[in-house]
Amino acid sequence: MNITPESMALKIEHTILKPDADYASVDRIVDEAIKYKFAAVCVNPCFVSRVATKLRGSSVGITTVVGFPLGATFSSVKAFEAEKAVEVGATEIDMVINTGAVKSHDYDRVIDDIRIVRAAVPGVCLTVILETGLLENDEIIMCCKLAVEAGADFVKASSGFVSTGAKASHIALMRKAVGTKKGVKASGGIRNLKDAIEMLEAGANRLGCSASINIVDELSR
Amino acid sequence: MNITPESMALKIEHTILKPDADYASVDRIVDEAIKYKFAAVCVNPCFVSRVATKLRGSSVGITTVVGFPLGATFSSVKAFEAEKAVEVGATEIDMVINTGAVKSHDYDRVIDDIRIVRAAVPGVCLTVILETGLLENDEIIMCCKLAVEAGADFVKASSGFVSTGAKASHIALMRKAVGTKKGVKASGGIRNLKDAIEMLEAGANRLGCSASINIVDELSR
Numbered sequence: 001m002n003i004t005p006e007s008m009a010l011k012i013e014h015t016i017l018k019p020d021a022d023y024a025s026v027d028r029i030v031d032e033a034i035k036y037k038f039a040a041v042c043v044n045p046c047f048v049s050r051v052a053t054k055l056r057g058s059s060v061g062i063t064t065v066v067g068f069p070l071g072a073t074f075s076s077v078k079a080f081e082a083e084k085a086v087e088v089g090a091t092e093i094d095m096v097i098n099t100g101a102v103k104s105h106d107y108d109r110v111i112d113d114i115r116i117v118r119a120a121v122p123g124v125c126l127t128v129i130l131e132t133g134l135l136e137n138d139e140i141i142m143c144c145k146l147a148v149e150a151g152a153d154f155v156k157a158s159s160g161f162v163s164t165g166a167k168a169s170h171i172a173l174m175r176k177a178v179g180t181k182k183g184v185k186a187s188g189g190i191r192n193l194k195d196a197i198e199m200l201e202a203g204a205n206r207l208g209c210s211a212s213i214n215i216v217d218e219l220s221r
Numbered sequence: 222m223n224i225t226p227e228s229m230a231l232k233i234e235h236t237i238l239k240p241d242a243d244y245a246s247v248d249r250i251v252d253e254a255i256k257y258k259f260a261a262v263c264v265n266p267c268f269v270s271r272v273a274t275k276l277r278g279s280s281v282g283i284t285t286v287v288g289f290p291l292g293a294t295f296s297s298v299k300a301f302e303a304e305k306a307v308e309v310g311a312t313e314i315d316m317v318i319n320t321g322a323v324k325s326h327d328y329d330r331v332i333d334d335i336r337i338v339r340a341a342v343p344g345v346c347l348t349v350i351l352e353t354g355l356l357e358n359d360e361i362i363m364c365c366k367l368a369v370e371a372g373a374d375f376v377k378a379s380s381g382f383v384s385t386g387a388k389a390s391h392i393a394l395m396r397k398a399v400g401t402k403k404g405v406k407a408s409g410g411i412r413n414l415k416d417a418i419e420m421l422e423a424g425a426n427r428l429g430c431s432a433s434i435n436i437v438d439e440l441s442r
Contacts, residue, residue, distance in 0.1 A: 017291070017293075018383075019290075019291040019292055019293050019317075019320040019321065019352060019355065019383055020320050020321065020324050020352070020355040020356075021321050021324070022321055022324035022325040023321070023325040023327070024325070026321075044291060044293030044294065044321070045293065045294040045295050045298065046293045046294060046295060046319060046321060046322070047293075047321070068291065069240075069290075069291070069382075070238070070240040070265060070289065070290070070382075071240055072238075072240055072265030072266065072267045072268075073265065073266040073267060073302060074266050074267060074302065074305050074306075076301075076305060077266065077298065077301060077302045077305060080297075080298060080301050081294060081295065081298045084295050084297060084298060085295075096240075098267060099240040099241050100240065100241065100242050100243055100244070100247075100265070100267060100268070101267070103241050103242070103243035104243040104244040104245070106244070131240060131241070134240065134241040161290075161291075161382065161383070162239075162240055162382070
């Protein structure tokens with residue numbers, strides 16, 4: 001794969017979602033994102049407003065997560081969380097699908113859940129996170145189709161908190177399911193350049209990682 | 222410790238929080254809770270309304286979780302989630318503390334976060350979950366004091382999803398910090414009667430577990 005450090009950086013969301021991240025760690029991620037020109041930072045909702053202040057005037061986006069990482073709350077809560085996040089500066093919303101409804105084959109509820117969030121933040125890039133490590137292949141394909149039908153812009157493999165992270169085979173499946181007009185994000189366990197390239201080759205066009213600097217530096221050497 | 226199977230059952234919240242739990246698994250937990258007379262079931266918000274319908278007329282309570290398991294969302298979202306849950310039948314709310322604010326020593330934010338949820342569901346039993354595996358002892362003590370000051374009824378060790386579950390040493394510390402007028406819940410990794418007794422002896426008066434039947438049955442033998 002022919003890729004420069006600069007174009008790799010533009011595919012990366014520099015991510016800090018661990019619950020014990022303090023303000024200083026979040027600030028450091030933001031500084032690094034500015035320096036390395038990452039596509040975006042990905043932080044928990046409670047940090048969005050802080051990050052937005054620091055990123056004013058920069059081209060780095062702000063991704064946050066909704067119903068994260070279990071996806072098992074009310075649709076109205078996910079929608080309110082998304083709305084609130086955009087209000088204080090989020091530019092992209094990653095919502096977690098209702099995995100329990102998927103497992104119960106209650107697809108009406110799955111798609112309604114996504115539609116309600118979609119309607120709450122029209123025009124904002126919306127990603128639907130699938131907990132791929134807990135899903136069968138046919139469930140992954142079905143979730144991708146429902147996400148597209150509900151108006152999502154991206155599907156994403158793994159929250160990084162439950163079960164395993166993204167696998168290349170899942171990414172390939174998701175890319176095939178959503179076609180070329182929608183995005184596919186990989187996250188969870190992308191620790192080095194080899195992992196990153198593997199995900200991109202499998203069909204991802206965005207990577208969520210915390211080892212971002214390591215990945216870009218490896219490519220620069 | 223002198224305890225009967227019946228009084229043990231009344232200390233247990235029969236818990237199913239894994240994101241891939243389907244409707245049938247949740248229904249089974251409810252049936253088991255009725256049969257064994259557990260104090261409550263603990264389910265994710267999206268199942269509260271389903272569980273409330275099944276539990277109508279029963280003495281089993283319904284606990285749900287808010288801002289779970291990271292605790293890193295907006296206070297207003299936690300409050301809305303709690304309100305919504307009570308509206309559809311939750312009798313107890315377990316909210317996760319803002320661990321990032323704790324780690325940043327931003328205690329005003331920590332207590333405000335709890336107060337906002339407290340105000341949203343007045344009169345409802347409110348538990349504050351501390352991710353004890355990520356906290357130092359002095360932080361655990363401080364969080365307990367803030368929870369009490371903000372009007373919480375219980376403090377709880379561990380979400381069961383991040384880091385380690387409850388440890389007896391943490392429970393003892395929390396009991397000492399909140400005194401005898403507030404409750405202490407232990408959860409995460411309570412797999413058998415020995416674990417349960419250890420937590421109760423350390424000072425817990427409520428246990429969140431999924432091995433609930435095993436624990437009561439061990440005691441019956």
